[in-house]
Amino acid sequence: MEDTVVFEEPITAQKCSENLSSVEDAIYVIGGKWKLKIxxxxxxxxxxxxxxLQRSIQGISARVLSNELKDLELNGFVKRVVHADQIPVVVEYISTDYSRTLKPVIIALSQWGKTHKRKIKENF
Known part of the structure; x- marks a missing residue:
């Protein structure tokens, strides 16, 4: 039996378009190979x-990590903290409160991924 999605209100073409646009926006901000991992x-x-951070994410280059961190900082997911009072200067990255709003999404994606993997294994 297929799982069905139950919507609270009828889906109109406009509502569908708005939902698609919102999903596209979300994927644009957190999509790609590295952002969610970071x-x-x-x-x-x-x-x-x-x-x-680079050692924690297998396979990411310093250049790509730097660019991804800049994007995540621009979108409010990461905060770059410079400790200029130390020698050498220490730079740390922390997740923001806004970033933590993604936790339920990440958990849902993880659960869906596990279910999908099981389903694929069952079919082969």
Whole structure:
């Protein structure tokens, strides 16, 4: 039996378009190979330095990590904290409160991924 989605109100073409637009916006901000991985590592580890973050995410280059962190900072998911009073200067990255609003989404994606993997294994 297929799972069905039950909507609280009838879906109109306008509502469908709005929903698609919202999903596109979300995917644009957190989509890609690395962004969710970075967000998850930051949420699990708290304050973390660049090299430690890079070691935590297997396969990401320093250049890509730097660019992704800049994008995440622009969108309010990551805060860059510079400790200029230390020698050498220490830069840490932390997840923001706004970033933590993604936690239910990440949990739902994780659960769906596990279910999907089981389903695919059952079919083969």
């Amino acid at each position: 967000i998850i590592v930051l949420q699990e580890n708290g304050n973390i330095r660049f090299n430690e």
